[in-house]
Amino acid sequence: MAHADPITTEVVRNFVISCAQDMNAALWRSAFSAIIYEGRDSAVALLDEEGNMLGQSTGVPLFVGAIDACVKLVLDRYGDDIHPGDIFILNDSYLQGTHLHDVTAIGPLFYKDELVGFGAARAHWQDIGAIDPGSTMGSTSIFHEGLRLGPTRIVSRFKQIPEWYDLLTRNTRLKDMTIGDLNAQITAIRTGERRLGQILDRIGADTYRAACANIFEQARLLDREAIAKLKDGTYSREGYLDDDGVGTEPVKVALSLTIEGERMIIDLDGSSGPVEGSINCGAVQTGSLLRLAYKTMINPDRAITGGSFSTMEVRIPEKCMFNAKEPAACEWYFTGLGLLADLMISCLGEAMPHKATAAHYGDSMVAAFFDMDPERGQWISVEPTAGGWGGTVGQDGESALINLVNGGFRNLPAEVYETKFPVRVEEFSLRRDSGGAGRWRGGCGVVRSYRLLDDCFGALWFERSKTPAWGIRGGSDGAGPDNEIVLPDGSVEKPLKMRAKRFPKGTLVVTRTGGGGGYGDPRARPENEVLADVLAGTISREAARSLYGVAVTEDGAIDAANTAPRRQEAASN
Numbered sequence: 001m002a003h004a005d006p007i008t009t010e011v012v013r014n015f016v017i018s019c020a021q022d023m024n025a026a027l028w029r030s031a032f033s034a035i036i037y038e039g040r041d042s043a044v045a046l047l048d049e050e051g052n053m054l055g056q057s058t059g060v061p062l063f064v065g066a067i068d069a070c071v072k073l074v075l076d077r078y079g080d081d082i083h084p085g086d087i088f089i090l091n092d093s094y095l096q097g098t099h100l101h102d103v104t105a106i107g108p109l110f111y112k113d114e115l116v117g118f119g120a121a122r123a124h125w126q127d128i129g130a131i132d133p134g135s136t137m138g139s140t141s142i143f144h145e146g147l148r149l150g151p152t153r154i155v156s157r158f159k160q161i162p163e164w165y166d167l168l169t170r171n172t173r174l175k176d177m178t179i180g181d182l183n184a185q186i187t188a189i190r191t192g193e194r195r196l197g198q199i200l201d202r203i204g205a206d207t208y209r210a211a212c213a214n215i216f217e218q219a220r221l222l223d224r225e226a227i228a229k230l231k232d233g234t235y236s237r238e239g240y241l242d243d244d245g246v247g248t249e250p251v252k253v254a255l256s257l258t259i260e261g262e263r264m265i266i267d268l269d270g271s272s273g274p275v276e277g278s279i280n281c282g283a284v285q286t287g288s289l290l291r292l293a294y295k296t297m298i299n300p301d302r303a304i305t306g307g308s309f310s311t312m313e314v315r316i317p318e319k320c321m322f323n324a325k326e327p328a329a330c331e332w333y334f335t336g337l338g339l340l341a342d343l344m345i346s347c348l349g350e351a352m353p354h355k356a357t358a359a360h361y362g363d364s365m366v367a368a369f370f371d372m373d374p375e376r377g378q379w380i381s382v383e384p385t386a387g388g389w390g391g392t393v394g395q396d397g398e399s400a401l402i403n404l405v406n407g408g409f410r411n412l413p414a415e416v417y418e419t420k421f422p423v424r425v426e427e428f429s430l431r432r433d434s435g436g437a438g439r440w441r442g443g444c445g446v447v448r449s450y451r452l453l454d455d456c457f458g459a460l461w462f463e464r465s466k467t468p469a470w471g472i473r474g475g476s477d478g479a480g481p482d483n484e485i486v487l488p489d490g491s492v493e494k495p496l497k498m499r500a501k502r503f504p505k506g507t508l509v510v511t512r513t514g515g516g517g518g519y520g521d522p523r524a525r526p527e528n529e530v531l532a533d534v535l536a537g538t539i540s541r542e543a544a545r546s547l548y549g550v551a552v553t554e555d556g557a558i559d560a561a562n563t564a565p566r567r568q569e570a571a572s573n
Helices: 006-030 061-078 162-170 175-228 283-297 335-351 414-420 527-536 541-548 560-572
Strands: 042-047 053-058 087-090 102-111 114-124 152-156 233-241 251-260 263-267 312-315 366-371 379-383 423-430 446-452 456-461 482-486 497-503 508-512
Touching (some): 006 175, 061 102, 087 175, 102 175, 233 335, 366 446, 379 414, 527 541
Antiparallel strands (some): 087 152, 102 114, 366 379, 366 456
């Protein structure tokens, strides 16, 4: 049996991560749609021949924890009927957990005619043939949401299968963009195979496999050690989503976390059952989110591998919004995941007090604009919006940061946006007073305003007004989201969720995302830090006085005479 020494193991560990990064770079450079090459709505992975994760590079970290399941689905369906040059795709919401727009491409990696692994690239396709162009806001069934594929071979031995390419182009409004993005995913996989061959030429396949086995075992040992240090017990949290996008009733999200020696058990019993709207989520992606939340607290400096999460057990009730079954709608599957992540991190914060953090704004806060008139030119823009994160011991929450679910996802730069679409970005700024007050305050949400320069459709999906980012240990909650649509006739609408509707040229859409929760007593925040916040525009003079007890003059100085009594009064209480 081959052996890999510690140095070789470390070389392989860093190589596979570098390989995945090169794969992602190839995807971004080759993609046709801005949501991939600018927004980074994608993830790639390098896996072994059994589908165990080795290296990953993300735009969206939520994807990474579910890609291994997709590879294993391909193995289950095709078995030994897998050959050099093959490419498989799938997007079924119940198999891979996401919405149908997220298409996972998978290719076997061969070295000297021997299967040594798989490369995978998941990316968001702009249009998948749903009842609405781009993202469907009001779906109530998976059959409203577009083309749905289980594991499907579309390239055989480096040759495209024409029937499948014909099917794909017939089920999208954006034919060239769709095939261009698919080819970019294939390019990423081919890049992974080429790069993997470089290290195999040097150490051979057997030594490579031995190093991979070491990497997996090290991850298992580190996780068990970290969990064993935590105090045994059960911690529970719950919160509510505003609604399911169709009805008006709040939707419950509940989580309990139990530590038992080296084991962590996560149970979603108490969460809402399947809902009519499209916020249902497949179990695979729910598990991926819980892995992501786990990783933010447990060994966050180590890469995810096939040995990670061996200590973690996830229990999801059969009838649950987080265990979607046909025909449940899943377009906005990630809506509940941001809240679920906050609940889990809150539970872990109780078990790990030194890492406790207030909640973040939590949802993707999507603004979409499009026009599908062939004579006017077809275009789609779908982008998430950043918000505020929670404060923690010794550190304010980050402002204008994308939510945990989306990780490295980025909104489009205003210059790119205005170049590609008939929309002008009139404001992109921090939302003052949106971060929760605290010794360490929550980060600010953002204001992003769009002026429509032509008639077009618009849609919004904003969440977390009923359970905004909560503060802890005396800190205040962050502000919830708030939107405003000003029509050319001066009338105003204030929707958080809005199905696609046509707006006239000149309409102004103002979106405001939530802030993060604060940590600790606001009156304990040093006066100079409060003043700096006022001068930076993150809090107002009024908030400084009422929430922090710090009076700031109009010319930007601390009014000591009015500040001291307020601080002393707070201290005595």
